Amino acid sequence: MTSTRTLTAALLASVAMAGAAFADCEVNLRSADTHPxxxxxxxxxxxxxxxxxxxxSGRICVEVFPSAQLGEEKDTIEQTQFGVIDMNRVSLGPFNNIVEETQVVSLPYIFRSVEHMxxxxDGPIGQEILxxxxxxxxxxxxxxDSGSRSFYNSEKPITSIxxxxxxxxxxxxSDIFVDMVDALGANATPMPYGEVYSSIQTGVIDGAENNWPSYDSSGHFEVAKYYTLDQHLIVPEVLVMAKSSFDALSPEDQEMVRQAAKDSVPVMRELWxxxxxxxxxxxxxxxxxxxxxxxxxxFIEAMVPVYEKYVTSDKLKDMVERIQATE
Known part of the structure; x- marks a missing residue:
């Protein structure tokens, strides 16, 4: 409870300072992102x-707080559920233990390529998950998008499992990510994104796994100079909104928000x-x-026990089959 109050107080202080520029908006939606x-x-x-x-016509604004100003992803997810944060851009990984359906598209090698993802x-399966x-x-x-994720480390080039x-x-x-690394014979260490650089630098961990832009923007390539393109994960990222904030909008404004979010996707993909x-x-x-x-x-063969552990219900098995059948 104390940590939640502290985080909320810090959030409100940040909003008070940064929100002045949005004072003329009737609705100011505060959005969190861990990226810079x-x-x-x-x-x-x-x-x-x-x-x-x-x-x-100037009524609705979105104020983005990058660089984990409002907290790391686990904290911002909770704050968005509470309605303290209005919007949040998060990887699907941290949602695996909250929204069951996100587990399927977080499975290693579930997608054949970024185009397949x-x-x-973009189709009915994606809408079902939303x-x-x-x-x-x-x-x-x-x-x-978040591209494909691969392993990098500070010790040696990885050329085989x-x-x-x-x-x-x-x-x-995410439990799936922990089990994936364990199934490959390595040791998984869950930790917030912001702690990775110093943990590699000090030898607490040997490395991490991520995409090209995150490997670059985080500076992790400075301390982990071996990068192996095994491309074990192609996990989408999701933009979510607090249901309380969404429900406070008129039906017309709700549709406007949904459409603007969809229209931002091709923008993001081009930039990506x-x-x-x-x-x-x-x-x-x-x-x-x-x-x-x-x-x-x-690597793919080693994932059999991971699929067996997480794809247990008929609903999830059906979703895996539909994804694999998607051309």
């Missing part, structure tokens, strides 16, 4: 806000593609050793 200013997800929500302001998340958030005091608005044995990797606070290429080049120029020639088959 200029990151594709941050810019996409800012563009969404611009659309809303224009379409509402787009086809699934709808599932409502039972948890949230409204799912849209899915963003055997190289992972005994290594310590940070993962998001550009940022991914820039980040890859920056990391390569920094002299990072990148392993691209790796046999993924043993």
């Amino acid at each position: 200013e200029g990151y594709p997800t941050v810019v996409a929500v800012e563009r969404m806000g611009e659309m809303l302001t224009e379409r509402s 787009h086809d699934v998340m 709808d599932a958030f409502e039972a948890h005091d949230l409204v799912g608005l849209a899915f963003y 055997e190289d992972l044995a005994g290594m310590k990797f940070r993962v998001m606070q 593609t550009e940022r991914e290429a820039e980040s890859e080049q920056k990391v390569r120029d920094a002299g990072v050793e990148i392993v691209t020639d790796i046999d993924k088959t043993p």
